[in-house]
Amino acid sequence: MENEIRTTVQIADASGHAEMELTKAETMDVITQNQGTWVFAGNRLVQPAELEAANWAEVGTVQVMPPLVGGYN
Numbered sequence: 001m002e003n004e005i006r007t008t009v010q011i012a013d014a015s016g017h018a019e020m021e022l023t024k025a026e027t028m029d030v031i032t033q034n035q036g037t038w039v040f041a042g043n044r045l046v047q048p049a050e051l052e053a054a055n056w057a058e059v060g061t062v063q064v065m066p067p068l069v070g071g072y073n
Contacts, residue, residue: 008061024056030064038065 006021009030022030031039031048039046040063041054051062 005056007056007059009064010061011064012066014066024052027062028052034064036067038067039063040065 004023006023007027008019009022009027010017010019011030011034028048028051031037031051039048039051041051042060046054051059
């Protein structure tokens with residue numbers, strides 16, 4: 001669909017990040033392909049199921065980030 005709602009999706013990794021305009025289905029595919037990452041929408045950590053059920057017109061920027069790990073070695 002040409003008129004399908006798109007949102008900005010930022011995908012971070014060790015080398016930096018990529019930014020693209022994706023549909024809801026494309027975004028959910030990216031999240032599925034990057035299991036174990038943290039997903040933020042509207043600067044809030046969300047579960048993929050929560051994002052899937054969200055009103056896509058109100059989601060705003062989606063960020064897919066590797067999880068932070070802390071502690072001593």
